[in-house]
Amino acid sequence: MVNSNEVKLSIKNLEMVYKVTESISRRRHITALDDVSLDIKSSEFVSLLGPSGCGKSTLLMIAAGLYKQTTGSITIDGQEITEPGFNRGVVFQDFAVFPWLTVSANIRFGMRMKGIPREEQKKTVNKLLELVELKGFENIYPYRLSGGMKQRVGIARALAFNPEIMLMDEPFGALDAQTRSSLQRLLVDVWMETQKTILFVTHSVREAAYLSDRIVVMSPRPGRIADEIIVDLPRPRSVLSVEFLDLERRIAESLSDVIGQKNGESIWVTD
Amino acid sequence: MSEKIDNTENSEGNTVDKSEIYITLSWYEVFKSSAYSVFITAAPLVGLLILWEIAAHSGTLHPVLFPPLETIWLAMVKQALSGILWLDIYVSLYRLFVGVVLAIISGTILGLLMGMNYTAERILAPPMYFFLAVPGLALFPVVILWFGLSDFTLISVLWFEGMITCMVNAWTGVKTVDRALIHAGQAMGAKGATLFFQVLVPGALPNLIAGYRITFSRAWRIVVTGEMIVALEAGLGFRIFAARDFLAADMMYGGIIVIGILGVIVERLFLRSIELSTVQKWGTLRE
Numbered sequence: 215m216v217n218s219n220e221v222k223l224s225i226k227n228l229e230m231v232y233k234v235t236e237s238i239s240r241r242r243h244i245t246a247l248d249d250v251s252l253d254i255k256s257s258e259f260v261s262l263l264g265p266s267g268c269g270k271s272t273l274l275m276i277a278a279g280l281y282k283q284t285t286g287s288i289t290i291d292g293q294e295i296t297e298p299g300f301n302r303g304v305v306f307q308d309f310a311v312f313p314w315l316t317v318s319a320n321i322r323f324g325m326r327m328k329g330i331p332r333e334e335q336k337k338t339v340n341k342l343l344e345l346v347e348l349k350g351f352e353n354i355y356p357y358r359l360s361g362g363m364k365q366r367v368g369i370a371r372a373l374a375f376n377p378e379i380m381l382m383d384e385p386f387g388a389l390d391a392q393t394r395s396s397l398q399r400l401l402v403d404v405w406m407e408t409q410k411t412i413l414f415v416t417h418s419v420r421e422a423a424y425l426s427d428r429i430v431v432m433s434p435r436p437g438r439i440a441d442e443i444i445v446d447l448p449r450p451r452s453v454l455s456v457e458f459l460d461l462e463r464r465i466a467e468s469l470s471d472v473i474g475q476k477n478g479e480s481i482w483v484t485d
Numbered sequence: 486m487s488e489k490i491d492n493t494e495n496s497e498g499n500t501v502d503k504s505e506i507y508i509t510l511s512w513y514e515v516f517k518s519s520a521y522s523v524f525i526t527a528a529p530l531v532g533l534l535i536l537w538e539i540a541a542h543s544g545t546l547h548p549v550l551f552p553p554l555e556t557i558w559l560a561m562v563k564q565a566l567s568g569i570l571w572l573d574i575y576v577s578l579y580r581l582f583v584g585v586v587l588a589i590i591s592g593t594i595l596g597l598l599m600g601m602n603y604t605a606e607r608i609l610a611p612p613m614y615f616f617l618a619v620p621g622l623a624l625f626p627v628v629i630l631w632f633g634l635s636d637f638t639l640i641s642v643l644w645f646e647g648m649i650t651c652m653v654n655a656w657t658g659v660k661t662v663d664r665a666l667i668h669a670g671q672a673m674g675a676k677g678a679t680l681f682f683q684v685l686v687p688g689a690l691p692n693l694i695a696g697y698r699i700t701f702s703r704a705w706r707i708v709v710t711g712e713m714i715v716a717l718e719a720g721l722g723f724r725i726f727a728a729r730d731f732l733a734a735d736m737m738y739g740g741i742i743v744i745g746i747l748g749v750i751v752e753r754l755f756l757r758s759i760e761l762s763t764v765q766k767w768g769t770l771r772e
Contacts, residue, residue: 280668298672310669313767314687323683327674357768375673 222411223254223277223379228286230272230437246272248436250286254413256378259405261414261426263465265473269437270415271307274383277413278304290379300328303372303410305382309364311356311371318343318352320367324375342370345404362393369404379411386421398424402449419465423458424451429465433472441468552735560735561743569724573740574747577708577721580636581751584643585704589697591644592651596696597685599652600659613652621646621707625714639711646707647700654696658689691764698756705748721747 230247246269254260262270275281277288279298288295290302298304303324312320318339325335343349346366356364365385372380386394398421405412416422422429423445431441443465451458510518534554540546541553548556564570599606599613624642632638662685670684686693712722721744728736 275668278668278672280671298674300674302672304669304672306665306669308663308665310663310665312666312669312684312687313769314690314763323670323675324673327679355767371669371673 220256221253222256222258222290223252223413224287224289224292225250225252225273225277226287226289227251228273228276228288229284230269230276230281231284245436247276247283248438250437250439252430252439254411256411257409259412259414259425259427261416261422261429262432263416263419263422263429263469264432264437264440265434265469266417268432268434270432271383272437274304274381274413274415277379278302278381280304300324300375301377302379302381303375303377305365305368305372305380305385307384307387309361309368309388311359311364311367313356316353316355317348317359317367320356321370321374324371328375330375338374342374345373345407346370346400360393361389362397365389365397366400369401373404373408373410377410379413382412382414384415384417387417394421399450401425406449419462419469420453423461423465424453431465431468431472440472443468549732549734552738557735557738557742560733561739564724564736564739569719570743572719573721573724574743576717576719577712578747578751580639580643580711580720581701581704581708584640584708585647585700587640587644588647588700588704589651592648592696592700593655593693595648596652596655597659597681597689599656600689601681601685606656609652610656613649613656616645616649617653621703622710622714625711629715634715634717636717639708639715639717642711643704643707647704650700650703651693651696654692654699655689658692658696659685661692662688687763691769694756694760694764697759698752701751701756702748705744705751709744 228247228250229245232244232246234242234244236242250269250273252260262273264270272281276283277295279295279302282296312323315323321339321342322335325338330338339352343352346369348363348366348370351359351363356367359367368385386397389397402425404410414422414425426445429443429445430439431443432438433440443461445461447457447461537551538554541548541551561570564573595605595609599609621642624645625638628638628642632641666688667680667684670680675683708720709722709725712720713726716726717723721740725737725740728734728740
């Protein structure tokens with residue numbers, strides 16, 4: 215489903231070292247990312263897959279402009295990323311929906327910041343509410359929503375100011391299995407319709423296989439790119455087809471190599 | 486409900502969701518539920534008043550120390566008719582509000598600043614902790630030396646004590662705002678003052694309101710006791726203290742009751758209404 219070959223997001227020799235002050239005379243340096251290079255094409259759906267602590271979320275936060283890398287560069291259309299910008303929308307694992315704003319005010323937040331006229335804000339909100347299936351909930355405060363609905367708000371909110379790139383940090387990790395699969399289907403629909411470039415962090419093999427054009431497997435401590443798997447199955451994908459199961463096995467094997475296990479069994483069980 | 490819920494289609498062919506319905510309570514049910522809550526709220530209070538009345542009329546207690554309720558009531562009515570009571574209430578509330586408003590404004594600003602800025606935190610935290618430990622009342626003798634026996638003295642102490650209280654809560658408020666919410670705000674283009682007013686302040690609001698509540702109650706204490714120390718010529722605290730000279734226990738009790746009632750009214754009117762329109766509406770405070 216890649217439409218053009220132009221590189222949208224380019225990561226070159228990225229390194230991230232966290233400096234933690236343990237005591238007055240001791241400082242711990244933790245290398246979270248070590249020499250990571252990755253090119254993501256326009257409208258491509260790329261998943262970062264890896265065990266916890268492999269730096270995949272760190273990478274995403276740097277791309278969002280929320281963390282600053284130690285060395286290396288990360289560019290969008292050749293422009294260096296130094297701070298958050300309207301060309302990127304971020305979706306967070308724990309939703310991060312503002313409890314003091316209604317559903318529609320949450321969705322409008324980014325548009326207000328960008329200075330989009332009120333009339334247009336209204337139109338976009340209506341369109342997005344339809345897209346994420348939240349019609350009728352616009353004036354409700356988030357505490358009355360379920361986790362899945364909150365994340366729908368999170369997705370709509372990130373799409374609202376029309377960014378070119380969506381950065382998603384384990385967005386469905388905190389949801390139950392049924393809600394997760396319905397949101398995965400929704401995300402595929404959204405992606406097909408909006409043609410956004412998506413960088414998606416996950417630790418679920420099945421999720422990565424179901425969603426991505428390309429899966430980047432990362433190794434832990436320090437975070438490095440260990441493997442890349444290109445997926446050319448047509449969408450929507452059937453999780454029960456032989457090709458899909460083969461793909462899952464291929465990814466799981468790659469991931470278990472990274473973790474240093476003999477086979478992918480534990481990954482299958484825990485997924 | 487034993488009835489089985491069946492979603493049916495309406496005339497337009499859309500499915501009607503019957504899992505959420507509204508039930509109108511009969512007047513009897515309304516009466517039953519509200520009567521119960523009124524009863525459990527009022528019963529202990531009424532019981533206490535009855536006990537007082539029995540004790541006062543039993544003859545075992547000195548009538549000057551424990552006057553019956555009707556004597557207290559009459560003393561207050563007399564004061565109300567002469568206008569002294571209203572003057573006292575006006576003067577005390579005036580001091581309270583001037584002091585508290587100044588305290589809330591300055592304390593909130595300083596506290597939020599401490600929560601946002603490392604240098605501000607380092608500079609302000611030690612004196613804040615120091616004055617948190619010093620009761621406001623201990624400042625009175627010194628402040629009287631500076632400013633004399635005046636309204637100004639009372640309001641300065643009030644402002645200072647209130648400011649310190651607000652600072653602590655605003656500071657913790659900002660510090661405990663979920664980092665993900667700040668990140669979300671930043672990712673959507675909020676920074677500087679916008680981030681501050683649109684994310685940090687609403688995020689810190691539950692703590693801010695809790696701080697204002699404590700500030701009001703502390704300020705109320707300072708007003709009443711301050712009026713006793715600074716010996717101004719009017720105010721609820723002053724009246725109680727002056728009544729001592731005449732051994733007028735009924736006036737003292739009456740004054741205490743008025744202070745309590747006013748305190749509750751102020752709390753309900755100002756803080757509860759802020760709470761209802763913000764944190765309670767957002768669900769950050771449980772009903």
